[in-house]
Amino acid sequence: MxxxxxxxxxxxxxxxxxxxxxxxxxxxxxxxxxxxxxxxxxxxxxxxxxxxxxxxxxxxxxPGQPIMDDKTQEQVLDVVGKGFAGSVFLTTEDVDGDYARLVAQGVEFVDKPEDRLYGRDCGFRDPSGNHVRLTQLNPDFPS
Structure with missing residues (x-):
């Protein structure tokens, strides 16, 4: 394929x-x-x-009319703002370094880097509310 x-x-x-x-x-x-x-x-x-x-x-x-009416647009914006319309999963080789760099750039994180089964992970949201995860994967965890 x-x-x-x-x-x-x-x-x-x-x-x-x-x-x-x-x-x-x-x-x-x-x-x-x-x-x-x-x-x-x-x-x-x-x-x-x-x-x-x-x-x-x-x-x-x-999009506005005719694709999306005002009520639907308002509902979608609300869901996006709550972080439930989608997520982006980013990987890195240095989650702590990237976390520090992003914080210095003004990115507001919802959680700090933390060890998890699959790797070291943290999360932030973009200005619209979309959820973004930043992970340094554990090489021993099956992908």
Whole structure:
């Protein structure tokens, strides 16, 4: 099979705030930033780790009418803000070092690095509320 994961999506409240967070604080690079006037100025904004140029996270603004009515949009934003619309799982070779670097950049963590069965792990949320886990995997734990 030749399929690969190229892009995953996170709903965001504000694409510019999400862009600043993921690039300036987390250290990802912009992989795509295209606005399409013919589609109501739809903006395809994606970021990804410098070490993985073929993988990205699309920072997707919630669509309005006719795709999503106001009530549904409000419900989705509420769920995102609570951290239940999706998670991103990042791995690292130095969770404590990356934790310290991200804290220094102003990233607010929901928990500090802690040893777990599968590795050393911590979590933070982006400005929209999306949950992000940062893990240094235990090499002895089955994947």
């Amino acid at each position: 030749s399929m690969k994961i190229a892009t995953v999506q996170l709903w965001v409240h504000d694409q510019d705030a999400a862009l600043e967070f993921w690039t300036k604080k987390v250290g990802f690079q912009v992989t795509s930033d295209v606005t399409v006037p013919e589609m109501g100025n739809f903006r395809w904004l994606a970021v990804g780790p410098v070490s993985q140029p073929d993988v990205s996270i699309c920072l997707m603004a919630l």
